[in-house]
Amino acid sequence: MYRTLVIPLMILMLASACSSDEQGLKDAFRDQMLIGTAINRIQVDGTDPLAKPFIARHFSSITPENAMKWERIHPEPGRYEFALADSMVAFARSNGMAVIGHVLVWHSQTPGWVFQDSPGNPLTRDALLERMRDHIHTVVGHYRGKVLGWDVVNEAVEEDGSMRRTKWLEIIGDDYIEKAFQYAHEADPDAELYYNDYNNEERAKRAGVIPIVKNLQEKGIRIDGVGIQGHWHLDSPDMEIIDESIGEYAALGMKVMITELEINVLPTPSWLYGAEISRTAEYRESLDPYVEGLPDSVETRLNQRYAELFGILLKHRDVVTRVTFWGVHDGYSWKNNWPMPGRTNYPLLFDRNYQPKPAYYAVIREAEKAR
Ligand code: G3I
Numbered sequence: 001m002y003r004t005l006v007i008p009l010m011i012l013m014l015a016s017a018c019s020s021d022e023q024g025l026k027d028a029f030r031d032q033m034l035i036g037t038a039i040n041r042i043q044v045d046g047t048d049p050l051a052k053p054f055i056a057r058h059f060s061s062i063t064p065e066n067a068m069k070w071e072r073i074h075p076e077p078g079r080y081e082f083a084l085a086d087s088m089v090a091f092a093r094s095n096g097m098a099v100i101g102h103v104l105v106w107h108s109q110t111p112g113w114v115f116q117d118s119p120g121n122p123l124t125r126d127a128l129l130e131r132m133r134d135h136i137h138t139v140v141g142h143y144r145g146k147v148l149g150w151d152v153v154n155e156a157v158e159e160d161g162s163m164r165r166t167k168w169l170e171i172i173g174d175d176y177i178e179k180a181f182q183y184a185h186e187a188d189p190d191a192e193l194y195y196n197d198y199n200n201e202e203r204a205k206r207a208g209v210i211p212i213v214k215n216l217q218e219k220g221i222r223i224d225g226v227g228i229q230g231h232w233h234l235d236s237p238d239m240e241i242i243d244e245s246i247g248e249y250a251a252l253g254m255k256v257m258i259t260e261l262e263i264n265v266l267p268t269p270s271w272l273y274g275a276e277i278s279r280t281a282e283y284r285e286s287l288d289p290y291v292e293g294l295p296d297s298v299e300t301r302l303n304q305r306y307a308e309l310f311g312i313l314l315k316h317r318d319v320v321t322r323v324t325f326w327g328v329h330d331g332y333s334w335k336n337n338w339p340m341p342g343r344t345n346y347p348l349l350f351d352r353n354y355q356p357k358p359a360y361y362a363v364i365r366e367a368e369k370a371r
Contacts, residue, residue, distance in 0.1 A: 024057040024059070025058040025360065025364070026057075026060040028368065032314065032370065033320055033323060034322040034323075035058070035059055035324075036059055036063055036098075036324030036325065037059045037061075037325050037327065038065035038327055039051075039065060039328065040332070041084055043055065044084075044088055044091050045087070054354055055095075055097075060098060061098040061148070061324060062097050063099075063102045063259070063260075064102060065102075065326070067084045067088060068085050068101055069102070070106070070111065071111050072085075072109075073139060076111075076113070080142075085143075098322075100149055100259075100324065101140070101147045101149070101151065101191075103151040103152075104151065104152050105153045105168060105176070106153075106154040106155060107167065108155070108278075114128075124171075125171055125172050128168075128172055132168075132172075132176070133179070136180065136183040137183060137187045140184050140191065144191075145188070145190065147191055148192060149191055149192030149224065149225070150188075150191055150194065151259070152180050152184045152193045152194060153195055155275075156168075156169075156195075156197070156212070157208035159204060161204045161208030163208070177195075178216060181216055181222060182221055185222045192224040193224055194257065194259075195212060195225075196259055197209060197226075197227070197228070198228075198229040198275040199229075199237075200226070201241050201244075202241060202245075209249075210248070210252065213249070213254060217253070224254070225257055226255075226257075227256075227257045227258075227259035228245065228246075229260040230258040230260055231261075231262060231264070231274060231326070232263050232305075233263065234263060234264070234301050239312055243312045243316075246316045246319065246320060249319075255319060255321045256319050256321070257320065257321060257323070258313065258320070259322070259324050260275070260324060261325050261326060262326045262335055262347035263305055263306065264335050264347050265290070265294065265301075265347060266335075267286075267289070268287070269281070272339040280339050280340070281339050282340065283340045283342050288340070288342075290344055298346075299357075299358060302346070303358045303359045303362040304362075306349070307365070307366055310362075310363050311366050314369075317370065325348055325349065326348075327348055328348075329348055329351060330346050330351055330357075333347050333348055349363060
């Protein structure tokens with residue numbers, strides 16, 4: 001009797017005590033959506049020894065923030081640097097976290113040589129397509145079976161919905177997006193493929209993204225989802241716009257992911273909203289008011305905003321398959337250095353000492369309400 005009932009009960013109690021110690025953000029969202037974070041070298045090479053166990057506890061997915069960008073993974077013709085991204089993928093896989101590949105075709109962080117021949121003349125369409133194919137086949141092929149999904153094309157649309165005038169568009173033409181998705185699918189037929197952008201919740205930009213999705217679908221080219229980056233602010237965008245945009249992308253049969261989420265709390269001129277990294281401004285002390293800490297009133301607004309946002313995302317949990325925070329904690333956020341260098345921002349759920357902020361609990365409450 002003792003052996004058959006009491007011992008298994010004790011084991012069960014012990015197991016649940018241990019696992020509740022390990023509960024993290026991801027657990028509140030289990031069976032609802034993946035919860036991801038962007039990661040960098042410093043978190044995987046041991047420089048920050050707290051990072052790995054913390055990430056494994058709180059997140060079910062990782063996105064290399066920079067390590068898979070063209071300039072890092074393929075810095076020179078024929079030279080691929082996989083070591084850092086490999087270590088991130090190995091870390092994720094050994095902890096049961098999904099890996100998102102970021103990013104294959106982007107106008108930014110792509111070296112100039114990509115668009116030129118060896119004497120420095122612009123490549124022809126065919127030569128650039130060949131180079132794109134080689135890059136995508138090599139990178140996606142290297143991680144075949146290990147990456148859940150790829151940001152295949154990033155930020156191809158302008159705010160007004162027109163196509164962004166990139167070298168890709170200029171040299172190849174409109175169909176560069178089709179080709180990129182086609183090559184990615186050839187290289188890993190099981191990987192999910194996404195179009196990813198910022199401000200694409202806004203109506204005008206959305207009106208440019210939707211035809212891209214429809215065009216791929218009409219041509220029978222695989223696309224699984226649309227990434228809305230989510231570089232957002234305390235006062236913008238309106239929650240209704242986010243809600244509406246998820247509905248509209250979902251109506252096309254797309255999965256929707258919030259792929260680079262943070263909520264900026266610092267005063268920022270609205271012309272610097274979004275993530276157009278070529279636009280920057282000089283440091284101004286008046287625009288860096290919370291160096292000593294975040295006032296309660298701002299913290300409360302941040303919590304409310306996160307709660308409202310997750311209320312909407314969870315309402316759409318049948319189509320919102322992932323939310324990825326763009327940084328592990330406030331100290332790691334790119335928003336400390338963009339659009340102005342050297343500010344002190346507080347845009348994420350964990351503080352600089354890896355402690356959960358009130359916004360963390362606000363988000364957890366929303367997840368529990370949705371169960
Ligand atoms: O690591 C080097 C360091 O060795 C060097 O001393 C220092 C001097 O500039 O640069 C460091 O690299 C910087 C890197 O961030 C790591 O901090 C790069 O200059 C800087 O360009 C890079 O910025 C990244 C940016 O993309 C451009 O690649 C940000 O971390 C990253 O958060 C940001 O992410 C993008 C997404 O990929 C696409 N959507 C918008 C988003 C925000 O811009």
